[in-house]
Amino acid sequence: MTFAAIVRKWVCVPSRVALVGASPRQDRPVSGLQTDPQSRGFAVYPVTPAYRGTSLGGVPCLGGLEDLPGPVDLVVLFLSPEKQAEALHQVRRLSPTPVVWFQPGAENPLGAENLRREGVEVVEDCILATHKRLCGKA
16 A cells, blocks of 8 residues: 555544554653544554553553554554564554554664565654645644
């Protein structure tokens, strides 16, 4: 699937999004994605083991991708590459397999290439900037 198709299908219209690396800290880039997309109809699932059960953006934080209540369209990574192993392992077990979106600072060339080789769709870009740039008025 092309970048443009992924954006049209899952970024510009409400979809189901797992935010891996969610945080209660307002100074973190992930904080803007924990509430704003919900107001636009997106289903947002914060995922961070350290905050399991804590309300982030009004939604209970999950401990891992295996705790998702159902399929998601996008897994957006806000973790540094050295902290991604478990999340990348879990994403491979999800069905259907979601698009994996590496945020700036979470770039992982080896992890992205391995996912692509396994047939997983991968994007490396800022999802919020992409939404603002390509989906009309934010």
